[in-house]
Amino acid sequence: MLELMLAHESEVMEGGRARRVDMTVSALAIGDLARSLERTALGKRMQIQGFLAATRKGSSRLRLHIQQAVTVAHSATDPAAATPVSGNETD
Numbered sequence: 001m002l003e004l005m006l007a008h009e010s011e012v013m014e015g016g017r018a019r020r021v022d023m024t025v026s027a028l029a030i031g032d033l034a035r036s037l038e039r040t041a042l043g044k045r046m047q048i049q050g051f052l053a054a055t056r057k058g059s060s061r062l063r064l065h066i067q068q069a070v071t072v073a074h075s076a077t078d079p080a081a082a083t084p085v086s087g088n089e090t091d
Contacts (some may be wrong), residue, residue: 002034003027006048027064028057037069047072082086 005028012022027048029037040046049068055061 002029002037002039004029025064026062027066029066029069033066033069037066040071041068045072046070 005024006027007024047070049063050066052062057065
């Protein structure tokens with residue numbers, strides 16, 4: 001299991017106006033995906049897919065459970081890219 005923080009930056013249109021989105025999100029990967037992400041350099045741009053779930057039962061804090069991660073080339077128009085900023089492998 002690999003626990004990590006992802007950084008996301010993009011610009012989206014909301015109500016006809018451009019809005020900058022800049023955030024970090026707690027994430028978790030397991031199995032082969034965790035081992036693959038552990039070898040990924042920090043700061044590498046990736047496209048991540050997964051689902052949000054509470055960090056524990058009854059909690060309002062969310063964590064992204066990563067199901068797919070693909071390295072992508074840098075693109076100023078790519079609103080779905082995330083960058084790993086830290087990781088911690090746990091058993």
